[in-house]
Amino acid sequence: MAQGAGPLVSGPGMNLTLEKCQTCHEIAHVTRAPMSRGEWADNLHRMRERGAQFTDEEFEVILNYLATYYGRDPAPPPAPDTYAAGSDPIAALLRTHGCSACHASDQRLVGPSFREVAARYAGDAAAAAQLAQRIRNGTQGVWGPVPMPPVASISDAELAQVVAWVLAQR
Numbered sequence: 001m002a003q004g005a006g007p008l009v010s011g012p013g014m015n016l017t018l019e020k021c022q023t024c025h026e027i028a029h030v031t032r033a034p035m036s037r038g039e040w041a042d043n044l045h046r047m048r049e050r051g052a053q054f055t056d057e058e059f060e061v062i063l064n065y066l067a068t069y070y071g072r073d074p075a076p077p078p079a080p081d082t083y084a085a086g087s088d089p090i091a092a093l094l095r096t097h098g099c100s101a102c103h104a105s106d107q108r109l110v111g112p113s114f115r116e117v118a119a120r121y122a123g124d125a126a127a128a129a130q131l132a133q134r135i136r137n138g139t140q141g142v143w144g145p146v147p148m149p150p151v152a153s154i155s156d157a158e159l160a161q162v163v164a165w166v167l168a169q170r
Helices: 014-021 027-031 035-048 057-071 091-095 112-120 126-135 156-168
Strands: none
Touching: 014 027, 014 035, 014 057, 035 057, 091 156, 112 126, 126 156
């Protein structure tokens, strides 16, 4: 948990949270006190009632971000299929680069499941290069209105591993 008046903690959903919350508030107002996930959800609902403009998908991204980085609830245990357990090097890459915050192996979270991505690009010879570019540079509108932030910090070798793993999910 982080708190304070400074810039937001870097993580999936930070840019969207800044964009939507700073429209009406100084960011210090948003981060001044940790709240439970339910309190953040109630707060976001009140903001929407007062005219804040965000889609249901954006609501979930902002809620996940605030509850993760500015929440007072203990982190829930990982779901059994979140590929985040053990010393699996791909799981470590997915955690390190924030992929698992928005994607799961077989269910849609903020973004598509890895299986959905693999199914869409099955048999496409250009898929690996296209996915690598989308991961590195970010995207918007490919899987819906919520943008995927760029993952500029991932090395070329790590990117190749992640792309190959994603395309192998079926």
